[in-house]
Amino acid sequence: MGLRDDVAKVLISESEIQARVAELGREINAAYTDDDRLLLVCVLKGAFMFLADLVRHLDIRHEIDFMEISSYGSGTTSSGVVRILLDLAQSIEGRHVLIVEDIIDSGRTLDYITRNFYTRGPASVRVCTLLSKPSRREIAVPLDFVGFEIPDEFVLGYGLDFAEEYRNLPFIGVLKEEIYAE
Numbered sequence: 001m002g003l004r005d006d007v008a009k010v011l012i013s014e015s016e017i018q019a020r021v022a023e024l025g026r027e028i029n030a031a032y033t034d035d036d037r038l039l040l041v042c043v044l045k046g047a048f049m050f051l052a053d054l055v056r057h058l059d060i061r062h063e064i065d066f067m068e069i070s071s072y073g074s075g076t077t078s079s080g081v082v083r084i085l086l087d088l089a090q091s092i093e094g095r096h097v098l099i100v101e102d103i104i105d106s107g108r109t110l111d112y113i114t115r116n117f118y119t120r121g122p123a124s125v126r127v128c129t130l131l132s133k134p135s136r137r138e139i140a141v142p143l144d145f146v147g148f149e150i151p152d153e154f155v156l157g158y159g160l161d162f163a164e165e166y167r168n169l170p171f172i173g174v175l176k177e178e179i180y181a182e
């Protein structure tokens with residue numbers, strides 16, 4: 001029995017993800033110029049795989065930095081209490097920043113990050129997320145680049161975890177009921 005046997009259904013296949021990520025890369029190439037000195041901020045851990053694939057489609061000049069956030073909560077819902085576990089290595093003052101996220105659910109984590117960034121004097125802050133669950137939103141957060149809008153289901157794979165596992169799966173899937181219940 002492997003990790004894939006725990007998956008009840010595949011919501012977005014590997015090839016669908018790869019095609020959409022390539023399109024997002026083209027949208028970002030068109031939205032910025034080399035002179036913008038774009039800084040991509042990957043929100044760990046969930047966005048690591050998305051970032052790695054996305055940057056392979058960028059041909060504008062850019063840099064990469066990482067931030068790790070923990071949103072306290074139990075099981076499959078976030079509480080909205082957010083803490084910075086790892087901060088950026090560099091200043092974003094005067095910089096054009098593109099936040100790269102895995103999924104926007106309630107919007108609380110992203111709201112916290114963008115508010116925090118605006119206190120640092122960036123030139124601009126935009127958001128690229130692979131997934132969005134619009135029906136779950138509690139705080140309105142503007143999203144500039146969205147891979148897929150999905151229904152209110154707990155998903156994993158392609159960087160997203162359940163209890164820190166399943167991040168390696170190359171597709172977005174939903175777990176079998178009995179796994180959540182364990």
Ligand code: IMP
Nearest residue numbers: 078104105106107108109153154155160
């Ligand atoms: P928000 O603060 O409620 O928008 O939640 C954002 C964070 O919760 C995401 O960055 C994920 O880490 C996590 N999250 C929300 N929904 C899911 C899901 O369906 N699968 C895995 N993680 C999720």
Ligand code: MG
Nearest residue numbers: 044046102103
């Ligand atoms: Mg996340």
